[in-house]
Amino acid sequence: DHFDSVRPDLAQMTRKTVNILSEKGHKTIGFIGGTYKNPNNNQDEMDIREQTFRSYMREKGMLDERYIFCHRGFSVENGYRLMTAAIDTLGDQLPTAFLIAADPIAVGCLQALNEKGIAIPNRVSVVSINNISFAKYVSPPLTTFHIDIHELCKNAVEMLLEQVQDKRRTVKTLYLGAELIVRKSMN
Numbered sequence: 001d002h003f004d005s006v007r008p009d010l011a012q013m014t015r016k017t018v019n020i021l022s023e024k025g026h027k028t029i030g031f032i033g034g035t036y037k038n039p040n041n042n043q044d045e046m047d048i049r050e051q052t053f054r055s056y057m058r059e060k061g062m063l064d065e066r067y068i069f070c071h072r073g074f075s076v077e078n079g080y081r082l083m084t085a086a087i088d089t090l091g092d093q094l095p096t097a098f099l100i101a102a103d104p105i106a107v108g109c110l111q112a113l114n115e116k117g118i119a120i121p122n123r124v125s126v127v128s129i130n131n132i133s134f135a136k137y138v139s140p141p142l143t144t145f146h147i148d149i150h151e152l153c154k155n156a157v158e159m160l161l162e163q164v165q166d167k168r169r170t171v172k173t174l175y176l177g178a179e180l181i182v183r184k185s186m187n
Contacts, residue, residue, distance in 0.1 A: 004173070006152050006155045006156045008175070009176060022062070026097040028095035029062065029067065029099065033047055033101030035070050044072055047070075049101045069085055075105070076104050076111075078105055082105070083111075084116075094124060101129060103128045103132040103142065104130075104132070120140050121140070122187065140185050141184045148178070155174055
């Protein structure tokens, strides 16, 4: 309410991933992500990527709650734990694709899938968000959205200068899209 912000459009990336996977013939798409601790009540809060995934999949008639695995945190360990739980819970009913909320989680997911001998992308495709530096070096290399940090910062500085120079009182929020970097983790 008080400050300008420049953010990656995570909701748009989520919808785009669902569309791409659907167009590639995936009928069962899962989601693995993290939650945040609300500082006011210490409760877990759903991330925008999970919220968008749930609403968009519901809108498309594809939502299956069994395919959603989330827990507090966005770490490699959390991804490993959540994908292991998905594999153990779903067995042969594992979806053919997963949207992973962030690359660190995806690294853990890839590790769990590899350890269980589940072929990526032939059995399960994986798409993530962030394009962290080692995403292209994991096995298989991770398909992920590249968030342009330079562009985020440039726009933030421009908005700050505009606010100071023009004495603008209206608060602005700018959402920036991202480029999907297609690598070997998606069919």
